[in-house]
Structure formats: C-alpha cells, structure tokens
Amino acid sequence: MRRLLWKEWQERRLWIALWVATGAALTALGKGQGVCNIAWMDSNWGMLIPLAALLAGLGGFGSELHRGRAAFLYSRAVTWKQILGAKLLLGLAAIIVSVIASAAAGRLLLPAEYHQLITPHSLLSGALVMAGFTAGAYLLGLAFSTVLPGVAGGLLVAVGWMAFISLLPLSGIKEPVFSIILTLLAPLAAGLLIARFGVTLHAMARLRRFALVALAGLAAGVLLDFTPYAAELYKKLNAPGNTPAEERFYNVNFSPDARYASAERLFGNTTIPCLVRLSDGWFSFTDEDFSGESYWLANNLLLTNKRGFTSEGKSARPELLLRQWHGDELQTYKIDHSGNLSNEYTALSPDSRYLLLWGYDELKLIDLATGQARTLAQADRIKLRILSRRNPGKQYGFRQCWWQSNDEIGYLDPYTGERVLAPLSALDSLD
Amino acid sequence: MDVVKRLLWKETSQAWPWYLLSALAAVAAIPWMLPERMTGWQGQVRDYPWMLVSLAMTVRGALLAAERGRQSYAAAHFSIHPERMPAFAFGLNLLGVLLMGLAAGAWFAINRDPMLLAPIVFFFVIAFLIGYVIAAVFGKSYAGIVAGMPWLLFFYQQFILHLRTPDSTNVDLFYSAFEQVLMYSGPLACGLLAVLFLLLSRRLPMIVRRGGMALFLVLGLASSFIIGNLNSGGFSFNHDYYAIISQRLASSDGTRVVRFVFEEQPKPYYTLQFTDYRGQREARQRVTAPYLLLGFDGPDSVLLIGQRRGEGRMRVARWRMAENRLEPVFSFRIRRGAMHAGLNDSRVRLISLRPDGRYAALQFSSLLGEYTADLWLLDLKNRRARMVLVGESAASLAWRENALIAGTPLPKQVSLTTGKVSPFPIILREVEP
Numbered sequence: 100m101r102r103l104l105w106k107e108w109q110e111r112r113l114w115i116a117l118w119v120a121t122g123a124a125l126t127a128l129g130k131g132q133g134v135c136n137i138a139w140m141d142s143n144w145g146m147l148i149p150l151a152a153l154l155a156g157l158g159g160f161g162s163e164l165h166r167g168r169a170a171f172l173y174s175r176a177v178t179w180k181q182i183l184g185a186k187l188l189l190g191l192a193a194i195i196v197s198v199i200a201s202a203a204a205g206r207l208l209l210p211a212e213y214h215q216l217i218t219p220h221s222l223l224s225g226a227l228v229m230a231g232f233t234a235g236a237y238l239l240g241l242a243f244s245t246v247l248p249g250v251a252g253g254l255l256v257a258v259g260w261m262a263f264i265s266l267l268p269l270s271g272i273k274e275p276v277f278s279i280i281l282t283l284l285a286p287l288a289a290g291l292l293i294a295r296f297g298v299t300l301h302a303m304a305r306l307r308r309f310a311l312v313a314l315a316g317l318a319a320g321v322l323l324d325f326t327p328y329a330a331e332l333y334k335k336l337n338a339p340g341n342t343p344a345e346e347r348f349y350n351v352n353f354s355p356d357a358r359y360a361s362a363e364r365l366f367g368n369t370t371i372p373c374l375v376r377l378s379d380g381w382f383s384f385t386d387e388d389f390s391g392e393s394y395w396l397a398n399n400l401l402l403t404n405k406r407g408f409t410s411e412g413k414s415a416r417p418e419l420l421l422r423q424w425h426g427d428e429l430q431t432y433k434i435d436h437s438g439n440l441s442n443e444y445t446a447l448s449p450d451s452r453y454l455l456l457w458g459y460d461e462l463k464l465i466d467l468a469t470g471q472a473r474t475l476a477q478a479d480r481i482k483l484r485i486l487s488r489r490n491p492g493k494q495y496g497f498r499q500c501w502w503q504s505n506d507e508i509g510y511l512d513p514y515t516g517e518r519v520l521a522p523l524s525a526l527d528s529l530d
Numbered sequence: 531m532d533v534v535k536r537l538l539w540k541e542t543s544q545a546w547p548w549y550l551l552s553a554l555a556a557v558a559a560i561p562w563m564l565p566e567r568m569t570g571w572q573g574q575v576r577d578y579p580w581m582l583v584s585l586a587m588t589v590r591g592a593l594l595a596a597e598r599g600r601q602s603y604a605a606a607h608f609s610i611h612p613e614r615m616p617a618f619a620f621g622l623n624l625l626g627v628l629l630m631g632l633a634a635g636a637w638f639a640i641n642r643d644p645m646l647l648a649p650i651v652f653f654f655v656i657a658f659l660i661g662y663v664i665a666a667v668f669g670k671s672y673a674g675i676v677a678g679m680p681w682l683l684f685f686y687q688q689f690i691l692h693l694r695t696p697d698s699t700n701v702d703l704f705y706s707a708f709e710q711v712l713m714y715s716g717p718l719a720c721g722l723l724a725v726l727f728l729l730l731s732r733r734l735p736m737i738v739r740r741g742g743m744a745l746f747l748v749l750g751l752a753s754s755f756i757i758g759n760l761n762s763g764g765f766s767f768n769h770d771y772y773a774i775i776s777q778r779l780a781s782s783d784g785t786r787v788v789r790f791v792f793e794e795q796p797k798p799y800y801t802l803q804f805t806d807y808r809g810q811r812e813a814r815q816r817v818t819a820p821y822l823l824l825g826f827d828g829p830d831s832v833l834l835i836g837q838r839r840g841e842g843r844m845r846v847a848r849w850r851m852a853e854n855r856l857e858p859v860f861s862f863r864i865r866r867g868a869m870h871a872g873l874n875d876s877r878v879r880l881i882s883l884r885p886d887g888r889y890a891a892l893q894f895s896s897l898l899g900e901y902t903a904d905l906w907l908l909d910l911k912n913r914r915a916r917m918v919l920v921g922e923s924a925a926s927l928a929w930r931e932n933a934l935i936a937g938t939p940l941p942k943q944v945s946l947t948t949g950k951v952s953p954f955p956i957i958l959r960e961v962e963p
Contacts (some may be wrong), residue, residue: 357928362956509807518810
C-alpha cells in the first residue's frame with residue numbers, strides 16, 4: 100500500500116500542489132470557498148477550488164490506462180481495492196492539507212478586521228463545506244479518469260458529460276430531484292464499475308460501458324422526476340423552514356423607521372415586487388420594479404419613478420407614484436410630469452402637508468392630504484438649452500427648491516440662479 | 531493535393547472529439563442564454579457550457595502544441611517539408627476554431643445582439659491560442675492547461691460580462707475604448723512575446739526558457755490589471771481624487787444642502803459646499819481625500835467619513851458651518867482602500883445616520899466574495915466601530931429603537947448595544963388592512 104501511495108504521489112503531486120495552492124491563494128484573496136469565506140456562492144471564483152480538485156482526480160487512473168500498464172499492475176500482488184484505496188487516500192490527504200492551508204492563509208493574509216470570523220465554529224463549518232465540495236469534485240474526477248488515458252482523456256470525458264447534463268433543462272422537468280442526484284451518482288457508479296471490472300479493457304469498450312451506466316442512471320432520474328412521488332419530495336425539501344431560500348427577498352427597501360418596506364419576493368425563478376406593512380405582514384403586490392427607482396422620504400412616503408412601455412413598445416408617459424400610509428391605510432397617488440422629475444429632488448413642508456418636487460424645467464406641489472398635484476412653475480426648455488450652450492460651465496434649470504416657512508417656498512431661478520421667494524397663495528397652478 | 535487530403539484526414543481524425551464536444555457545449559448554452567437573466571444557481575449553471583467550450587479549445591491547442599514532436603515524426607510519412615507540418619496543423623485547427631466561433635456567434639447575433647458576434651469569435655480564438663502558446667513553451671499539454679487557467683479565467687470573466695450586458699457597448703463605462711483594447715491586448719501581446727522568446731532562445735537552458743515564459747505570462751496578466759487600475763492615468767494616477775463620487779445630502783425641507791462641486795481651475799478638484807438656503811449662508815471646503823456624507827447631526831453641522839488610499843483607518847469628521855472647519859470625531863481601523871474598493875460598483879455602498887445622530891452604519895464592498903459587502907456599525911457617542919455583517923449585501927438600512935435593520939435577502943437586525951445579529955423576518959400575510 101505504501102508503494103502504491105508513493106506511486107500516486109509521484110504521478111499527481113503537481114495536481115495536488117495546484118489544488119492546495121489554489122485553496123490557499125483564493126482564501127488569501129477572499130475569493131472562492133475558503134474556510135473563512137462565507138460569500139463564495141455569489142462568486143464565479145467559487146468553482147476554481149473544486150476545479151483544481153477535479154483536475155487532481157482526473158489524473159487518477161490516467162497512467163494505468165496507457166499501453167497496458169493496468170494489466171502489468173494487476174499482475175503484481177495488489178488488489179483493485181488497494182489501487183482504488185491509494186487514490187482515495189491521496190485525495191483525503193489533499194483535502195486535509197488544502198483545508199489547513201486555506202485556514203492558515205486566511206489567518207495570516209486577510210486584513211485584521213476579518214480575523215474575528217476565524218472561530219472554531221467557522222473553521223469547522225468552513226472546512227466541512229470546502230471538504231464536501233472538493234471531495235465531490237475529486238471523486239467525480241476519479242470516476243471520469245477510468246475511461247480515457249491521461250488527464251486530457253479524463254477531461255474530455257468530463258467535458259462531454261457536463262455538456263450533456265447541461266441539456267437536462269430541455270427535458271422539461273420543473274421540479275428536479277432524482278435527476279440532479281443521479282447526475283452525480285451515475286458517473287460515480289460507472290467509474291467504480293470500470294475500476295472494479297474494466298480497467299484492462301479497450302478504450303472504446305470502457306467508453307461504451309461508462310456512457311451506458313451513466314446515461315441509464317440519468318435517464319432513470321429523469322423518468323423518476325415525472326412521478327408524483329418526486330413532486331411530493333420536491334415540495335417536502337423546499338417546504339418553508341427547510342430551505343431559507345423560500346423566504347428570500349431582493350431589493351428590500353425599508354422605510355427609515357423600518358415600519359414598512361418595498362421588496363421583491365422570490366417565487367420560484369421570478370421576483371414579484373410587493374409593499375409590506377411589517378407590523379402585521381399585510382402586503383400588496385405591485386407592478387413596478389423597485390430596483391433603484393424607489394425612495395423613502397420622511398413621514399413614510401414612498402416615491403417611485405415608474406417607467407414602462409406602451410402596447411406598441413414605445414416608452415410610456417413618465418409617472419411618479421407617491422404612496423403614503425395613514426395608519427393602516429395605504430394611499431397611492433399618480434403624478435404625471437414632463438419627464439424630468441426625479442425622486443431625488445424633493446422637499447417636504449415643515450408641517451408635512453405639502454411636498455415639492457422639481458426637475459430641470461418643472462416645479463410641482465403635491466397636497467399630501469388629497470394627492471392633488473399642481474405645477475407651480477415651468478421653464479422654457481429651448482431657452483435653457485440656448486443658455487447652456489452659451490455658457491457651458493454654468494448650470495440652468497430648477498436646481499434647488501426649499502420651504503422658507505409653511506406658507507412660503509423658495510427656489511433658484513432657472514435662468515439666472517437668483518434666489519426667489521414666493522408665498523404659496525401667490526402661486527397659481529399652471530395646469 | 532493528395533498530401534493535403536491525407537493531412538486533412540489526419541487532423542480531422544485527431545481533433546474531431548474536441549470540436550464535436552465543443553459544438554455540443556456551445557449549442558447547449560443557447561437555451562440558457564436566450565431567456566431573460568435568471569436568478570440563483572440557474573444563472574451560474576448557464577455559464578458552465580461557455581467555460582467548457584473555452585476549456586476544450588484551450589486543451590485542444592495545448593495538445594496540438596505538445597504534439598509537435600509527433601508532427602515531425604509524421605512529416606517523415608508525408609511528402610511535405612517538416613517545418614510546414616506544425617504550421618499546417620496549427621492553421622487548420624485555428625480555422626476550425628474560427629468557424630466554430632462564427633457559427634456560435636451567428637446564433638447569438640441573430641437571437642440577441644449583433645454586437646456579440648465579434649467577442650464570441652474573439653474569445654474562441656483566444657482560448658485556442660492561449661492553450662497553444664503555453665503548451666508550446668512547456669512542451670507538455672497538462673502544464674499548458676495549468677498555466678493557461680488564469681488566462682482563461684481572465685478572458686472568461688470579461689467575456690461573460692459582455693454577454694450578460696444586453697447593450698454590449700456599454701459594458702465598462704469607466705474605461706475608454708482604447709483602454710479596453712489595451713486591457714485585452716496586454717495578455718495576448720505578452721503571450722506572443724513569450725513565444726518569440728522561446729523561438730529565439732532554443733539554446734538557452736530549459737529553466738531559463740520556462741522562467742522567461744512565466745515572467746511574460748505574469749506580466750501579461752498583470753498588464754491588464756495595471757491598466758485597469760491606473761485608468762491610463764500613468765503612475766501618478768490619483769486614486770483619492772477619482773474615488774470622490776458626486777453626492778448630495780439635503781434636509782427633508784430642502785433648506786440645507788451639502789454637495790460636491792467639481793471645479794476645473796486651477797486644475798480639476800472638488801469642493802464640498804454647504805448651503806443654507808433659508809438663512810442664506812454658505813461654506814466651502816476644498817476636498818483632496820474621498821469623503822462620504824453621513825448626514826446632518828445638527829442645524830449647521832454635517833458628519834462625514836473619509837479615508838485616503840494608503841491609510842489603514844477610516845476617519846469620522848464633523849463639518850461645522852459656522853466655523854467652516856472639519857473637526858475629527860474619531861477614527862477606526864479598517865483595511866486599506868476600503869473606501870476606494872468597488873468604485874465601479876457603487877450598488878453595495880450604503881451609509882445611514884440614525885436621526886438622533888447617535889449611531890451610523892456603513893456598508894462597503896467586502897474583501898470576501900464578489901458583489902458582497904461588509905456592514906459596519908459606528909457608535910458615535912462612545913466613539914467605537916465594529917464590523918457586524920460580513921459578506922452580505924443589504925439594499926437598504928433602517929433604524930429602530932435598539933436595532934439597525936439591514937435589507938439583505940434574508941433581512942437581519944443588529945443590536946445597537948451588543949452588535950449581535952439576528953434574523954428580522956418578514957412574514958407575509960394576506961389580510962385586509
């Protein structure tokens with residue numbers, strides 16, 4: 100056994116070194132699934148360490164399949180179990196070393212503020228996750244390596260297999276359970292069968308047997324997924340409480356006092372925007388996209404810049420939606436505008452009765468009790484553009500408005516930038 | 531002609547599995563690419579076929595290069611000059627890759643965006659060349675694959691960025707077209723230099739040739755990052771200046787506004803401007819370090835946080851309008867460049883000041899993972915800061931009496947006294963209001 104281990108080490112030490120170095124380097128960089136990296140799922144780097152483990156595994160039986168070396172090996176006093184055991188032991192050692200290297204790299208090279216993350220619990224859970232993923236990849240690599248000689252041969256089988264399973268979504272399965280499990284288990288079983296019975300066979304015979312077992316497993320998984328039992332199992336596995344993903348939200352935008360929120364809730368593969376009153380969980384679905392276009396103002400006012408398309412595919416008339424909670428009651432007001440109002444430029448009157456909204460060429464006042472909007476001032480766009488061209492460094496248009504008191508507003512003149520004060524009663528609606 | 535036919539047959543019989551599998555992977559990728567961008571694991575899975583196509587191309591190039599010895603052996607059986615044999619094989623395989631890239635690119639050009647045709651073809655060819663160039667130097671296919679991984683990943687990341695953005699011309703607003711070309715061509719140019727080095731140095735010991743090759747490869751990869759980081763500003767590039775982002779902080783009634791004003795004379799710089807429109811007062815401070823506006827903590831004072839790139843501390847400062855002076859409040863230890871990180875991705879950057887000015891929360895991009903952030907809680911009264919959430923990204927921050935609420939996909943609340951994090955469940959109930 101010792102000699103077999105020595106043989107494995109001699110043949111694959113470069114791949115093992117790559118595996119360990121990748122784990123340590125990525126942890127030090129904070130990418131991928133290091134033992135103290137909890138965010139690796141969102142990262143494209145997350146596949147690198149399993150990839151290194153896969154490559155190490157792909158070299159597993161590669162050397163035995165060259166020019167009858169397997170036959171020679173079996174002529175010695177060794178069993179197939181010992182050969183396989185040596186390969187598995189080397190993988191186990193590599194997993195342990197890479198986890199230790201990753202933890203050491205994290206402790207030594209990550210900035211000090213992250214050191215608090217490295218606790219016995221995080222080390223254990225991080226190590227288990229990392230070990231699980233790399234062990235899976237290594238075992239799959241080992242299974243693929245039983246088919247064609249060399250690392251490149253194993254890689255070819257792996258590429259073919261992965262290209263094939265990427266067609267799985269075309270089968271129309273909506274709730275995959277068995278097909279996913281058997282996608283991983285079938286090549287492992289095929290690899291094990293070849294390691295036991297077929298390493299000395301011709302390459303094409305091995306390829307046929309591997310394809311037969313692996314594809315039969317996959318087909319069984321697909322067929323099982325169409326049974327009602329699979330649907331039941333899928334529901335059980337995805338029941339609330341079992342998977343926190345069910346409760347996930349995106350773009351959760353809390354009101355400043357965290358009494359209300361706009362959020363996009365994940366339903367299957369789609370997100371649906373909704374408004375939530377957090378005290379009792381009452382919610383209302385909406386048709387707006389809240390991402391980046393929704394702002395909470397003081398007094399739990401939610402201002403949403405709604406952009407949409409007409410049935411002809413043209414841009415719809417811009418619309419601002421103002422929502423306000425009066426106790427338990429949600430009120431929604433629609434504000435038409437010329438297109439230059441944004442939810443960033445607002446001013447709430449000191450008595451919270453009115454809201455001023457302004458954009459490049461428009462100044463609007465909204466009565467929050469009735470939702471009535473009226474245009475207080477408008478600037479001539481053409482004149483503003485001519486002025487901008489004449490004086491390129493200067494800014495024109497409504498740039499700032501404010502409340503001088505409850506009854507008086509102030510704004511900077513859109514053409515001259517001079518300060519203008521105007522009592523509300525003196526301003527007529529231009530609508 | 532007969533020789534060419536036989537050579538063609540030889541190359542085809544050697545290379546067909548690669549092209550077949552690569553074509554299969556490319557075709558398999560199409561259903562994934564056509565629907566709107568998907569969330570979660572399906573979005574990730576969708577990337578794999580492309581990774582596999584490029585990997586297959588790299589491996590094919592590597593094998594071809596590593597087989598050069600066998601090519602010369604084969605040349606003995608064909609009536610062709612031995613030196614032309616590798617060139618023929620290389621040219622034929624390159625043509626195959628090019629055709630496959632065109633075929634795959636045409637699919638996407640028809641279905642999504644004509645602008646995608648060029649990057650797809652470019653990507654296929656580059657993947658093949660990378661494998662070939664590296665293996666040609668190392669003389670072994672597996673070494674070529676290993677050494678080619680970082681290159682492949684670099685191109686893969688750039689390429690996926692192109693594909694994921696429908697308007698492919700709008701990918702990287704931060705870089706000019708020239709800078710983007712530099713970023714792409716740097717690694718390629720260094721790869722070609724490495725081949726030249728190999729060709730010119732056949733009499734040098736193998737260790738020198740491999741060392742020289744490795745050096746060129748590292749330089750090639752580094753060149754892209756250096757150009758990306760320097761933004762063509764040369765080595766005197768002022769990171770602090772470019773980390774200043776335009777911000778505007780206004781009181782709810784619009785009377786007080788703090789904003790950054792860009793000024794061009796005597797040279798480009800920023801001025802922090804505090805205007806009280808009601809009282810007709812104004813204060814200005816020239817800014818040389820990046821600051822973020824935390825919020826108003828009094829009628830005429832505003833809190834800011836700032837960090838110079840080389841500093842391992844973040845400074846909290848108060849700007850009083852009356853004295854027009856930035857006074858330090860306290861500073862805390864944080865990694866260097868935390869303020870500058872994720873400059874292109876400001877989505878993760880969030881700041882919030884509790885209305886009473888007692889606590890503040892900052893969210894910066896995290897060193898752990900991509901598109902993730904770390905959340906810091908600042909106790910301004912006791913002058914203390916602690917990192918409370920790591921590797922998560924909140925879309926909003928809010929305050930309750932004793933807790934900070936973070937709008938992460940699984941919302942969380944952070945105790946203001948202990949810093950302990952617990953879930954903040956949102957339970958939806960369909961009840962009438």
